[in-house]
Amino acid sequence: MASVVGITPAMKSRKHAQTRPSPVPVALVLVDVLTTFQFPDGEEILQGALRIRDALVKLKARTRESGIPVLYVNDNFGDWRSEKEILMGRCLEAKGREFVRPIMPDSEDYFVLKPMHSAFYMTPLEVLLRHLQVETLILTGLTSASCLTVTAHDANMRGFDIYIPPDCSCARNAEEHQQALGQLEATAGANLTPSTSLKLPNIIRRTRISQQVRMARSTGGNS
Numbered sequence: 001m002a003s004v005v006g007i008t009p010a011m012k013s014r015k016h017a018q019t020r021p022s023p024v025p026v027a028l029v030l031v032d033v034l035t036t037f038q039f040p041d042g043e044e045i046l047q048g049a050l051r052i053r054d055a056l057v058k059l060k061a062r063t064r065e066s067g068i069p070v071l072y073v074n075d076n077f078g079d080w081r082s083e084k085e086i087l088m089g090r091c092l093e094a095k096g097r098e099f100v101r102p103i104m105p106d107s108e109d110y111f112v113l114k115p116m117h118s119a120f121y122m123t124p125l126e127v128l129l130r131h132l133q134v135e136t137l138i139l140t141g142l143t144s145a146s147c148l149t150v151t152a153h154d155a156n157m158r159g160f161d162i163y164i165p166p167d168c169s170c171a172r173n174a175e176e177h178q179q180a181l182g183q184l185e186a187t188a189g190a191n192l193t194p195s196t197s198l199k200l201p202n203i204i205r206r207t208r209i210s211q212q213v214r215m216a217r218s219t220g221g222n223s
Contacts (some may be wrong), residue, residue: 069109135160
């Protein structure tokens with residue numbers, strides 16, 4: 001006779017801690033900001049990262065005030081048994097800690113590990129965004145010419161609206177950064193408004209209107 005396993009307090013707490021839809025349909029996504037910079041061109045990228053650090057910190061604070069969820073999507077560096085706390089510890093001990101420390105995730109943030117360049121490839125990111133009912137992404141992080149580029153194209157193919165503030169991402173140098181952003185604006189429909197000029201309430205309002213229009217069309221088509 002098979003034994004019956006009762007519901008433990010831990011199981012109950014997990015049930016009640018389930019993620020609910022976001023109050024706003026916009027999300028801030030930070031890509032690969034937790035890093036040791038111990039890779040080819042790491043020193044050049046670190047210098048660029050230090051220049052965008054303060055803008056990232058301020059943008060995250062503004063999104064938090066607006067009720068916008070914050071999602072960290074980070075490389076697992078090939079370590080499939082890694083955890084967020086272990087990764088953060090490594091980064092705080094490495095040469096990039098001056099960049100990493102001010103933008104560390106906290107208990108209110110979401111955290112997703114990725115195995116490759118794109119934040120979407122082989123990750124639960126899309127499932128999480130759909131569950132949160134998010135339709136607009138503010139993409140930031142490292143680097144504009146690599147992981148942000150493939151992430152933006154994957155987001156565009158999935159129907160998300162995209163903002164990429166130029167002052168919240170970087171590449172190996174300014175020229176490479178500008179070229180990458182220009183391509184994303186032209187081919188992925190990215191909005192390149194600087195973070196200091198982003199009107200978050202307007203972005204939220206436009207996204208909500210878009211949601212309402214789409215729902216009305218869907219309801220009308222099914223009637």
